[in-house]
Amino acid sequence: MSQQIIFFILAAITLTSAVVVVTIRNLFHAALALMVSFLGVAGIYVLLEAPFLGMAQLLVYIGAISILIIFAIMMTRRLMQTSESPFNSQAIGALVGAGLALAILFVVIIRLYPMAPGDGVGQSAMVVDPAILQSSVARMGRSFVSAEAYVLPFEVASVLLLAALVGSIVIAWPQRGEEDNQ
Amino acid sequence: MDILDLLKSLLSLSLGDFIRRNFGAGPGTELLIDIGGVVILSTFCLLIVIFLIWLTRKIVARMQDRIGPNRVGGRYGLLQTVADVMKLLSKEVINPAGADWVAFNAAPLLIVMAALLMWAVMPFAPGVIGVNLNIGIFYILAISSASVMIILLAGWGSNNKYALLGAFRAVAQMVSYEVPMILALLVPIILASTMSTEGIIAAQTLPFILFAPVSALIFFVSSLAETGRTPFDLLEAESEIVAGFHIEYSGMKFGMFFLAEFLNTLFMSGLVVTLYLGGYRFFGLENWVSADGYPYGRLIGLIAFFAKTFLLYFIYDWVRGTLPRVRVDQILNFNWKFLVPLSLSLVFFVAIVDKLIPPGTNVVVRMTIHLLLNILIAAVALELLRRRGRQNRLAMSAGGGSGGVEAVAGGHGGGHDDHSHHGPQPIEDVPDVLDTPLGAREPVVIPVH
Numbered sequence: 001m002s003q004q005i006i007f008f009i010l011a012a013i014t015l016t017s018a019v020v021v022v023t024i025r026n027l028f029h030a031a032l033a034l035m036v037s038f039l040g041v042a043g044i045y046v047l048l049e050a051p052f053l054g055m056a057q058l059l060v061y062i063g064a065i066s067i068l069i070i071f072a073i074m075m076t077r078r079l080m081q082t083s084e085s086p087f088n089s090q091a092i093g094a095l096v097g098a099g100l101a102l103a104i105l106f107v108v109i110i111r112l113y114p115m116a117p118g119d120g121v122g123q124s125a126m127v128v129d130p131a132i133l134q135s136s137v138a139r140m141g142r143s144f145v146s147a148e149a150y151v152l153p154f155e156v157a158s159v160l161l162l163a164a165l166v167g168s169i170v171i172a173w174p175q176r177g178e179e180d181n182q
Numbered sequence: 183m184d185i186l187d188l189l190k191s192l193l194s195l196s197l198g199d200f201i202r203r204n205f206g207a208g209p210g211t212e213l214l215i216d217i218g219g220v221v222i223l224s225t226f227c228l229l230i231v232i233f234l235i236w237l238t239r240k241i242v243a244r245m246q247d248r249i250g251p252n253r254v255g256g257r258y259g260l261l262q263t264v265a266d267v268m269k270l271l272s273k274e275v276i277n278p279a280g281a282d283w284v285a286f287n288a289a290p291l292l293i294v295m296a297a298l299l300m301w302a303v304m305p306f307a308p309g310v311i312g313v314n315l316n317i318g319i320f321y322i323l324a325i326s327s328a329s330v331m332i333i334l335l336a337g338w339g340s341n342n343k344y345a346l347l348g349a350f351r352a353v354a355q356m357v358s359y360e361v362p363m364i365l366a367l368l369v370p371i372i373l374a375s376t377m378s379t380e381g382i383i384a385a386q387t388l389p390f391i392l393f394a395p396v397s398a399l400i401f402f403v404s405s406l407a408e409t410g411r412t413p414f415d416l417l418e419a420e421s422e423i424v425a426g427f428h429i430e431y432s433g434m435k436f437g438m439f440f441l442a443e444f445l446n447t448l449f450m451s452g453l454v455v456t457l458y459l460g461g462y463r464f465f466g467l468e469n470w471v472s473a474d475g476y477p478y479g480r481l482i483g484l485i486a487f488f489a490k491t492f493l494l495y496f497i498y499d500w501v502r503g504t505l506p507r508v509r510v511d512q513i514l515n516f517n518w519k520f521l522v523p524l525s526l527s528l529v530f531f532v533a534i535v536d537k538l539i540p541p542g543t544n545v546v547v548r549m550t551i552h553l554l555l556n557i558l559i560a561a562v563a564l565e566l567l568r569r570r571g572r573q574n575r576l577a578m579s580a581g582g583g584s585g586g587v588e589a590v591a592g593g594h595g596g597g598h599d600d601h602s603h604h605g606p607q608p609i610e611d612v613p614d615v616l617d618t619p620l621g622a623r624e625p626v627v628i629p630v631h
Contacts, residue, residue, distance in 0.1 A: 002209070028338065029284065035331065052317050055324040063327025067353070070334055074346075134316055137377060 006047055014040030023086055027073050030086075035066045052137050194476040195310050195484060223312060224298050231444045235263045238444070238499050245503035273433030278341055281430065285339025289332050290431065290438035296329040297442040297449070304452050305380050307462045307483035308469055318379040319367055322453070323360075326408065329442075330356050333427050336439070340430035348426030351510065352410065352417045358517045359407035359414075362400050365525035369397035369532050370457045373552075383461035387545050391458040393552040394532065396560050398458040400525050405450040407513065409443060411498060413505040414513055422507075451494035455487065459494075462487040524563050531555060 017036040024030050038061040045054035132139070143149035191200035198215045205211050236251065236259070243250025255261025277286065300322050302312035315321050330353055337349020371377055373393055374385035382390075391398045407414040417426035425431075428439045455461055462468050468483030508516070535555050539548050 028282065032285070032335070051315060052320065055317055055320050058324040059320075059327050062331060063324065067331055067334065067357075070331075070338070074338065137317055137320075138375075 003047060007044065010040050010043040010047065013037075014044070025086060028070070031066060031069050031073060034069070035062050038062055038066065049133055050136075052140065190474075190476045193481060194472075194478045195307055195480040196477055219312065223301055227298055227301055227445055228441070230448065231441050232263045232267065234444045234448055234495070235266075235440075236260065237495070238502070239263075241496065241499045242503040245500070267437065270434045270437040275435075276432050278430045280341040282339040282341065285335045286341075286430075287339075287435075289336035289339060290435045292332045292335070293329060293442040294438050294445075296325055296332060297445040300325050300446075300449050303379050304449065305383055305456060305461055306487055307480040309477070310480055310484065311380060314378060314380050316376070316378045316381075319371060319377045319382075323364060323367070327360065330360075336431070337427035340427075342430050345427050345429045348417055348429065352427050355407055355410070355414065355417065355510075355513060358514060359404040359521075362517065362521035362525040363404040363408060365522070365529050366397045366401040366404065367457070368529045369394045372529070372533055372536055379456050379461075382457060383463060386460045386463060388549050389458060389460040389463075392549050394458070394528075394556060395553070396528055396556045397525070397532075398454065400521055400528070401457070402454060404517075404521060405454070406498070406501065407517070409446045409450055411443075411447060412502040413508050415502075416507055416510060416513070419507055447498055448491065448495055451498060452487070452491045454494050455490040459490050461490075520563075520567075524559070528556075528559055531559060 014037050017033040017040065020033040021030045021037060024033065038057060042054040042057040045051070045057055144154045145151055188200060191197050198219070201215055202211055239262070240250045240258070251259025251262035253259060253262070254265045277283065303315055303318040303321055305311040333352045333356070334349050337345045337352070370382055370390050373390055374382040376382060376385070410417050418428070428436060431439065462483035464482055464486035468479045468486065470479030470482065471477045532552070532555065535551060539551060
């Protein structure tokens with residue numbers, strides 16, 4: 001029961017701030033609201049007994065991506081004092097998109113619902129083996145590097161990140177002869 | 183309800199058990215215990231800062247051959263900080279013109295919240311811990327990365343270009359030093375094979391500082407930079423500039439940034455103790471349970487924890503009182519060209535060596551192997567430093583010979599190896615790879631006025 005209450009509070013925080021993100025005029029405030037939304041999602045992860053995912057959400061989305069967004073906003077002149085309305089005239093397209101997303105979610109949830117633990121809404125709390133919870137990080141680490149699980153996606157992602165790192169250094173590296181201007 | 187029972191429970195830091203005994207176990211009781219624990223822990227954290235500020239002022243004063251606070255509250259000025267807090271609280275609340283109200287006022291609240299949140303996983307004594315997360319260290323990192331965001335919030339919200347510049351510099355410093363800090367933290371995590379703070383303490387039959395002195399040193403240095411203390415305090419260098427990102431703040435809003443800084447320093451001392459000095463361990467006495475079932479050992483553990491923590495805090499103050507401030511380019515060069523490569527290679531070698539030691543090896547043997555590895559890595563790093571430093575000195579003394587100029591080892595903007603543009607050119611024989619981690623890749627020659 002208490003889980004449901006906390007879930008509804010977190011969902012309300014997440015959705016309200018998500019609405020604020022797209023409606024508010026001040027871009028900086030929109031970025032702040034986006035962070036609150038991320039925080040709500042992190043809370044839902046914690047509620048789902050996935051604290052590692054929740055903390056990764058906090059570290060990556062608030063600690064890194066939000067900072068990137070805010071830097072981008074701060075570096076962009078005149079973007080701060082925009083008086084334009086954040087709404088555009090694409091209501092029909094948005095409605096179609098939202099309807100499609102709803103339909104997909106509906107189908108997926110109907111399919112997955114019988115697999116969820118517990119036999120009814122609010123009847124029984126989610127039961128997860130505490131031994132699995134305690135060693136979840138170790139299990140995750142092992143499955144990242146085990147050949148039967150995710151070693152290939154993991155390595156591909158590492159190479160991608162390395163390529164991005166090298167690329168950013170190449171872009172930032174001054175051309176020969178450019179130094180005189182500094 | 184029994185007064186003696188209550189007293190014994192208090193003394194053995196098991197008030198939760200006392201409540202469970204008297205009110206019956208159940209979700210309501212647990213909620214009560216949790217809320218009570220949060221209130222006690224945060225109040226303690228906020229109040230200890232008053233003492234910490236007094237302590238720092240006294241210690242630094244003695245190191246600088248002064249007396250320090252000595253008027254308010256007796257000979258030792260014990261109530262000086264209380265008076266300061268009263269002063270801060272009674273000051274006018276000022277909102278600068280054009281400031282972003284939400285960001286400006288949210289930042290001081292959030293920074294204290296972030297500083298308090300981290301204490302949730304700090305183990306004070308066996309069983310005396312906010313919550314024993316199995317990802318404790320990761321949790322600390324996540325929270326501390328969020329506090330970077332808050333500093334940006336404060337700097338931008340002030341509507342002051344100096345505050346914004348200060349915030350950018352603070353963010354650059356904190357984001358940079360997070361890298362060696364996280365890498366250094368990986369070493370105790372590898373040694374204990376857990377990220378839980380209690381688990382790391384439980385794994386330290388011998389303190390990890392004997393296993394990983396280099397990692398402890400890297401962590402100590404980068405935590406100095408993370409908390410923005412001397413020698414890395416140029417963000418708010420009190421003797422040179424007014425303040426950094428919090429220049430527009432006054433009264434208690436300023437006080438809250440100060441509070442968070444001191445709280446973070448104490449937290450970092452506690453974290454060093456937890457990770458490297460065995461935390462609350464005190465020769466097994468911390469697990470002592472008396473015959474009538476009260477775990478009095480917890481009190482011993484608590485005392486041991488705070489004794490070690492305040493020793494570390496004294497060392498932080500010692501550094502603050504003795505070391506000169508470094509420049510911003512030196513800060514970043516030292517981080518990216520020395521600490522990061524060193525901690526990367528340290529993690530790499532420690533992981534391999536720890537995997538090679540068969541499980542079940544005697545802890546002393548394991549410790550010796552790790553210690554030898556650390557000494558080897560430190561020796562190689564120092565040798566590299568020595569060579570680069572000598573090359574740099576040679577280049578500098580050659581540059582100084584051309585009269586009226588002083589060679590200053592400083593990073594230059596572009597970071598590009600092109601020697602032909604910098605004044606007198608006595609450093610032709612220095613190879614392009616000349617790149618001291620502590621200074622620049624080449625001496626920049628500036629005229630002396």
